[in-house]
Amino acid sequence: xxGWFKRKPDPAPVIETxxxxxxxxxxxxxxxxxxxxxxxxxxxxxxxxxxxxxHWENGLSVADVTGTDYLDKRxxxxxxxxxxxxxxxxxxxxxxxxxxxxxDLRTRNGRPTAYRVSISEAGGGTTETALAAxxxxxxxxxxPVAPWAGQAPLKRCQxxxxxxxxxxxxxxxxxxxxxxxxxxxxxxENPDVDSEKLARGFRxxxxxxxxxxxxxxxxxxxPAPAQDWRPSDxxxxxxxxxxxxxxxxxxxxxxxxxxxxxxMLSPAATGPLIREGQRHLAQWMLQPLAEGIAEEASDKLGxxxxxDVTRPLQAFDAGGRARAAATVIQALALAKEAGVDPAxxxxxxxxx
Numbered sequence: 018x019x020g021w022f023k024r025k026p027d028p029a030p031v032i033e034t035x036x037x038x039x040x041x042x043x044x045x046x047x048x049x050x051x052x053x054x055x056x057x058x059x060x061x062x063x064x065x066x067x068x069x070x071x072h073w074e075n076g077l078s079v080a081d082v083t084g085t086d087y088l089d090k091r092x093x094x095x096x097x098x099x100x101x102x103x104x105x106x107x108x109x110x111x112x113x114x115x116x117x118x119x120x121d122l123r124t125r126n127g128r129p130t131a132y133r134v135s136i137s138e139a140g141g142g143t144t145e146t147a148l149a150a151x152x153x154x155x156x157x158x159x160x161p162v163a164p165w166a167g168q169a170p171l172k173r174c175q176x177x178x179x180x181x182x183x184x185x186x187x188x189x190x191x192x193x194x195x196x197x198x199x200x201x202x203x204x205x206e207n208p209d210v211d212s213e214k215l216a217r218g219f220r221x222x223x224x225x226x227x228x229x230x231x232x233x234x235x236x237x238x239x240p241a242p243a244q245d246w247r248p249s250d251x252x253x254x255x256x257x258x259x260x261x262x263x264x265x266x267x268x269x270x271x272x273x274x275x276x277x278x279x280x281m282l283s284p285a286a287t288g289p290l291i292r293e294g295q296r297h298l299a300q301w302m303l304q305p306l307a308e309g310i311a312e313e314a315s316d317k318l319g320x321x322x323x324x325d326v327t328r329p330l331q332a333f334d335a336g337g338r339a340r341a342a343a344t345v346i347q348a349l350a351l352a353k354e355a356g357v358d359p360a361x362x363x364x365x366x367x368x369x
Contacts, residue, residue: 061102061171062182063181063182063185063271065181065267065268065271065272066171066178066181066271068272068277068282069101069170069271069272069274069275069277070097070098070101070102070275072275072277072298073097073098073100073101073275073302073303073306074094074097074098074101075094076097076298076299076303076326076330077093077094077096077097077303077306077307077310077324077326078090078091078093078094078097079326079329079330080093080303080307080324080325080326080329081323081324081325081326081328081329082322082323082324083322083323084314084315084318084320084321084322084323085314085318085320085322087110087113087114087314087318088114088310088314088322088324092108092114092116093310095116096108096155096310097306099155100155100156100157100167100169100306101169101170101275102169102171103167103169104156104157104158104166104167104168104169104170104172105154105155105156105157105166105167106154106155106156107120107132107134107152107153107154107155108152108153108155109134109136109145109147109151109152109153110151110152110153110317110318114153115136116136116137117134117135117136117152118135118136118137118142119134119135120132120133120134120135121133122149122165124165127164127165128149128164128165129149129152129154129165130148130149131146131147131148131149132146132147132148132149132151132152132154133145133146133147134146134147134152150317151317152317153313153314153317154313155167155309155310155313157169157306157309158170158172158173170274170275171271171274173274174270174271174274177267177270177271177274178271180263180267181264181267181268181270181271184260184263184264184267185264187260188260188264191253191255195252195253196251196252197252197253198252199250199251199252200249200250200251268282269282275302276297276298276301276302276303277294277297277298277302278290278293278294278297278298280294281294281295292334295330295331295332296332296333296334298332299326299327299330299332300327300332303326303330304325304326304327307324307325307326308324310324311323311324348362349362
């Protein structure tokens with residue numbers, strides 16, 4: 018009957034579970050970091066960077082895809098945005114390509130072998146583990162130190178991107194806080210407290226004439242109101258700081274990092290310049306990206322996949338191609354008349 022005071026056995030220890038690295042908390046932090054990324058010196062929140070990203074998105078989304086139905090227009094646009102802002106994009110291969118918000122991986126000899134991916138959902142993300150053959154991992158700007166990870170163009174030019182972000186932030190603060198177009202009449206022999214109140218009153222006073230009356234007869238060495246009522250302009254002189262030139266140079270450097278010629282953004286740009294810039298963007302930036310996407314898709318999907326950006330964007334000289342075709346046809350006709358094998362003639366000029 019005295020068994021009631023015996024100690025009860027200790028309950029089983031409670032095991033605390035936490036979300037994985039690619040769980041809900043990581044998704045929220047990644048979304049928040051993506052939102053405020055401009056403050057890190059990356060410059061992702063500037064109109065120049067977003068213009069370049071839009072060029073990548075729209076350029077890749079209209080690519081001609083042969084060999085697969087997985088790479089639709091919306092998927093190509095998401096791939097382009099991921100490559101532009103993050104340097105890599107991961108998609109899980111199911112009945113369609115499922116975009117992954119976050120991932121970690123294991124590698125062997127520098128090549129990924131397994132992934133743990135996080136998939137965003139409206140009610141909360143889910144985490145899955147998949148082999149490398151089940152995942153399409155697109156990346157750009159890979160470094161030999163970490164060949165499994167990509168680097169965005171802005172990440173590789175952080176100094177210039179930070180300069181652009183700092184300049185645009187300074188300009189926005191100047192137009193928000195500086196007393197543009199304001200004038201003030203000097204008020205001599207004021208206490209420090211009144212001068213401080215007067216200085217705070219100038220903030221954001223755009224285009225106003227601020228009058229401060231003085232009763233001192235000998236203000237500034239002369240009788241009032243000869244010297245007392247001479248206004249002074251408070252508008253900051255931005256021309257001496259050469260902000261406009263620095264802003265234009267930073268914008269041009271960011272555009273070049275994305276493969277866009279800075280002349281395309283000039284108000285005086287003409288049609289030939291726009292066409293040359295379009296060809297440069299398609300042939301030297303988007304088409305190599307498309308080739309890398311096609312190579313990864315061909316390797317993982319088990320069938321040859323090709324992407325062509327040049328034809329949909331019409332990034333070629335139509336007149337030059339027509340003249341070249343006419344010249345080739347004429348050369349083949351002359352070779353046939355002379356009894357020369359056309360295949361041999363084309364091989365001599367390294368044509369196939």
